[in-house]
Structures are given as C-alpha cells and as structure tokens.
Amino acid sequence: MRKSSIDAKSLNTTMNIVILAAGQGKRMHSDLPKVLHPLAGRALLAHVLATAHALKPRSICIVYGHGGDAVRQHFEKASQADVDVAWARQEPQLGTGHAVMQAMPLLKDASQTLVLYGDVPLTRVESLQRLLAAAGHGETGGLGILTVDLEDPTGYGRIVRDPAGRLVRIVEQKDATPAERAITEVNTGIMVLPTARLRAWLDKLGNDNAQKEYYLTDVVALAVADGIPVHSAKPDAVWETLGVNSRSQLAELERTFQRNLASQLLEDGVTLADPARIDIRGTLAVGRDCSIDVNCVFEGNVALGDGVSIGPNCVIKNVSIAAGTRIEAFCHLEDAEVGERCRIGPYARLRPAAVLGEDVHIGNFVEVKASRIGDRSKANHLSYVGDATVGKDVNIGAGTITCNYDGANKHRTIIEDEVHIGSDTQLVAPVTIGKGSTTAAGATVYKDVPPGGLVLTKAEQVFKPGWQRPVKKPKK
Numbered sequence: 001m002r003k004s005s006i007d008a009k010s011l012n013t014t015m016n017i018v019i020l021a022a023g024q025g026k027r028m029h030s031d032l033p034k035v036l037h038p039l040a041g042r043a044l045l046a047h048v049l050a051t052a053h054a055l056k057p058r059s060i061c062i063v064y065g066h067g068g069d070a071v072r073q074h075f076e077k078a079s080q081a082d083v084d085v086a087w088a089r090q091e092p093q094l095g096t097g098h099a100v101m102q103a104m105p106l107l108k109d110a111s112q113t114l115v116l117y118g119d120v121p122l123t124r125v126e127s128l129q130r131l132l133a134a135a136g137h138g139e140t141g142g143l144g145i146l147t148v149d150l151e152d153p154t155g156y157g158r159i160v161r162d163p164a165g166r167l168v169r170i171v172e173q174k175d176a177t178p179a180e181r182a183i184t185e186v187n188t189g190i191m192v193l194p195t196a197r198l199r200a201w202l203d204k205l206g207n208d209n210a211q212k213e214y215y216l217t218d219v220v221a222l223a224v225a226d227g228i229p230v231h232s233a234k235p236d237a238v239w240e241t242l243g244v245n246s247r248s249q250l251a252e253l254e255r256t257f258q259r260n261l262a263s264q265l266l267e268d269g270v271t272l273a274d275p276a277r278i279d280i281r282g283t284l285a286v287g288r289d290c291s292i293d294v295n296c297v298f299e300g301n302v303a304l305g306d307g308v309s310i311g312p313n314c315v316i317k318n319v320s321i322a323a324g325t326r327i328e329a330f331c332h333l334e335d336a337e338v339g340e341r342c343r344i345g346p347y348a349r350l351r352p353a354a355v356l357g358e359d360v361h362i363g364n365f366v367e368v369k370a371s372r373i374g375d376r377s378k379a380n381h382l383s384y385v386g387d388a389t390v391g392k393d394v395n396i397g398a399g400t401i402t403c404n405y406d407g408a409n410k411h412r413t414i415i416e417d418e419v420h421i422g423s424d425t426q427l428v429a430p431v432t433i434g435k436g437s438t439t440a441a442g443a444t445v446y447k448d449v450p451p452g453g454l455v456l457t458k459a460e461q462v463f464k465p466g467w468q469r470p471v472k473k474p475k476k
C-alpha cells in the first residue's frame with residue numbers, strides 16, 4: 001500500500017467538496033430517500049459527510065433532489081459544526097454534469113472541487129488524499145479521477161487512454177463501442193477538478209448521448225482539448241468505490257464495513273468467536289484481552305475495559321463496562337454504566353441510567369432502570385429495580401419489585417447498605433429501607449423502615465383441612 005506523504009491540511013484548506021445526492025434510488029423500492037438508508041446505523045450520506053469533513057475542505061455542498069426535504073431535515077438536526085454545509089437543489093435530475101452545475105454558484109473559483117457521491121459510503125480518506133496528490137493543485141493542478149479495474153465493468157463509464165497511456169476521455173456504457181466496452185478500467189465517479197475551468201467546461205456540456213443527460217464525465221475530453229493534464233489514482237480496495245443502488249448492494253457494503261471493523265478488533269487483540277457474527281453500529285472501544293461471543297450488536301458508543309467478556313446474543317448500546325466484568329448470554333444493555341468485575345445475565349436488562357458499582361451481580365430476568373447499585377450488591381433472579389438507590393452489600397431476593405409508578409408520577413426507592421430484601425418483596429415508592437434491615441418474603445413495604453430490624457407485612461397462614469378442589473363440569 002502506498003502511503004500519501006502530503007499534509008492534508010495544507011493541501012485541502014482551499015478545496016470545495018460537492019456531494020451528489022439527487023438521484024432517486026428507484027431500485028431501493030423505498031419511501032425513504034436512498035442516501036438516508038442506514039449503513040452501520042448511520043445514513044449513507046452521513047458516512048460521506050464524515051469523510052468530507054475529515055478532508056478539512058473550505059466548503060461542502062450537497063446536491064439534493066429526490067426526497068430532498070427529508071434529507072435536509074435529517075442533516076440539519078445532526079449538523080457537524082466545523083464546516084458549513086450548503087444545499088443545492090437539482091430539479092429535475094438531468095445527469096451528473098447538471099447536478100454539479102447546481103452547485104457552481106456556491107463554489108469558489110480559486111479552490112479545487114472534489115466530487116463525491118452520496119451513495120458511495122466507504123471511500124477512505126487516504127484514497128482521496130492520494131487522488132488529490134495525483135491531480136496536483138494551484139497553477140499546475142489538473143483533473144484527477146479515481147479509477148478501478150473491474151473484472152466485470154458492466155454499467156460503468158470506461159476510462160479511455162491513448163497509446164501512450166494518457167487518459168483522454170470517459171465513455172459511458174450506453175454510448176460505448178464494443179471495443180470500448182472491453183475496457184476494464186472504470187470511472188468510480190469520484191473526481192477532483194480545477195473550479196474556474198470546470199465552470200467553463202460545464203457551460204459547454206451537451207446532452208446529445210444515449211441517456212439525453214448532461215454527463216460530468218464529458219468534461220474530461222474538454223480538459224484534454226484545453227491542454228489541462230488529466231491524472232488518475234486508484235484506491236486500495238474496490239469496495240471503497242462501490243455505490244448503493246439496491247438493498248442487496250446495501251447489505252453487501254454493510255458486510256464489508258462490518259468485516260473491516262471485526263478485522264480491526266482482532267488486530268487490536270480482541271477475541272471474536274466469529275468475526276462474521278458481530279455488528280458494530282457506532283464505536284466500540286476495547287481494553288486488553290476482551291472477548292466477544294457470536295451475534296452481539298454494539299450501538300452508539302460502547303467502551304469495554306480490560307478482560308471484559310461478552311456472551312452470545314447481547315445488544316449493547318451506549319454503555320461503558322469496566323475491567324473484568326462478564327456479560328452472559330442474551331443481555332440487553334442501554335445507556336448504562338457497569339463497574340469492575342460485575343456478573344450480568346444471562347437474560348438481564350439494563351435500561352437507561354442504570355449505574356452499577358463493582359462486583360455487582362445482576363441475574364436472569366432482572367431489569368434495572370435509572371438506579372444506582374452499590375458495590376457487591378446482588379439481584380440475581382426475576383426482579384424490577386427502577387428509580388432506586390441501592391447501597392453496598394445489599395441482597396435483593398427473587399421476584400422483588402420496586403413499585404415506582406403510581407400511575408401518574410415516578411418515585412424513588414432507597415435501599416441502604418447491607419439490607420436484605422426477602423423474595424417477592426414489593427417496595428412501594430417513595431420508601432427507604434434503613435441500613436442492615438431485612439424485609440421478610442412477600443412483604444409489601446409502603447412505609448420507611450428504620451435500620452437494623454425486620455419488616456414483615458404477613459397475612460396469616462390459614463389451613464383448611466379436607467378442602468376440595470373444584471372439578472371440571474362434564475362436557476355436554
């Protein structure tokens with residue numbers, strides 16, 4: 001792999017980036033605009049925008065059209081502050097050249113213009129830097145085109161070179177002769193152009209071609225005619241240049257993306273039971289010697305401390321898990337914090353604002369929400385702990401419920417250190433159980449309990465000798 005040696009900042013600060021995203025995406029068969037379909041949990045266009053931002057351009061312009069208002073709204077909500085994103089509407093859509101024309105009023109002539117596609121999500125910044133370096137910039141700068149060689153180039157624009165190997169034009173599949181169709185080097189669509197020249201070339205574009213469209217690719221021949229050098233560069237991998245036109249291509253790129261993340265995790269020293277069966281939709285930070293079993297989904301920002309192990313089939317979203325903790329199979333954790341050496345699951349659910357201390361055990365069918373649980377405390381079976389503050393060394397017996405909701409408002413339950421909550425206790429909030437107290441099995445506790453005693457709300461046990469069970473009526 002050739003590493004580019006140029007300083008991204010000095011090279012690109014005067015660059016315009018235009019992202020073409022007006023295409024309809026008919027083959028998605030969807031009401032959702034194509035560029036809003038998620039890949040790894042983020043809109044396709046969000047991936048492209050992140051790449052564009054990473055290049056530190058002076059401006060970014062998105063050409064939108066089909067379903068455009070939804071697209072704008074999506075990104076105006078989630079705008080990344082440093083560079084302003086401008087929007088240019090293309091209506092109707094008359095081709096890639098016509099799309100770039102819509103952006104021209106927003107572009108500065110003194111800067112180069114890099115054209116990206118909103119539906120090509122995985123292009124790496126390094127490959128674009130290589131392209132920019134190949135094109136050159138300033139007085140001597142020319143055109144740069146990112147190309148790839150494909151065994152099956154069907155559908156793509158072909159790169160036509162002269163006998164000396166100089167790039168002379170691009171011909172679209174539908175306009176190509178059989179000889180040109182045999183060319184396997186194709187236009188990825190990503191190119192960088194000198195802006196003032198581009199303006200003049202776009203003025204000359206016609207649509208006298210098989211698709212009656214204004215092709216951006218036609219500027220290549222115009223550049224050659226003007227004596228402007230045309231360069232090409234290649235990315236490290238073909239997948240960097242693949243676009244999404246169908247759900248099947250989207251699924252393929254999702255797998256590529258996930259495979260890359262899994263390889264990175266393996267390289268970073270994580271044990272993955274199966275690198276093909278992990279999905280990361282966000283960022284996953286890992287310590288040393290973490291291990292992740294099959295079919296886990298990580299969303300948002302997840303951080304695992306040293307030696308954390310995650311059992312199979314867990315969904316973990318915006319959670320930090322400290323060193324030495326084991327998450328057993330089938331757990332669902334969201335917006336939670338887990339301390340060191342905890343044991344969670346199997347079948348546990350941590351909901352938003354669950355904060356666990358060290359050596360905490362949360363067992364099967366236990367749900368914890370908006371609660372702090374102190375060091376060494378345990379809730380091992382079938383419990384709901386919501387809106388509670390649980391101290392240290394507390395044991396919460398099976399079937400315990402914090403009755404936190406009176407039908408209108410939520411109330412807190414406070415369980416102080418060393419409390420023992422008997423099985424099947426109902427804690428009717430607001431209520432405090434004092435330090436070291438015990439609640440008897442089946443208690444319904446609705447008044448504060450002082451420290452150091454036993455509370456029971458026991459119904460008398462009644463025995464009826466010889467009692468007869470009801471019997472089934474005979475069928476007619």
Ligand code: UD1
Pocket residue numbers: 020021022023024063090092093094095096097098099117118119120155156157158170172186187188189214215216217243
């Ligand atoms: C284009 C290139 C072709 C290249 C291929 C790579 C042209 C004429 N052809 O072909 O050489 O091999 O991409 O995938 O440029 N778009 C608009 N407005 C339009 C038309 C397209 O914004 O009026 C956007 C689309 O949303 C898409 C991109 O431009 O993001 C490419 O459009 P698409 O129709 O896929 O181009 P192709 O015909 O496949």
Ligand code: CA
Pocket residue numbers: 243245
């Ligand atoms: Ca395409």
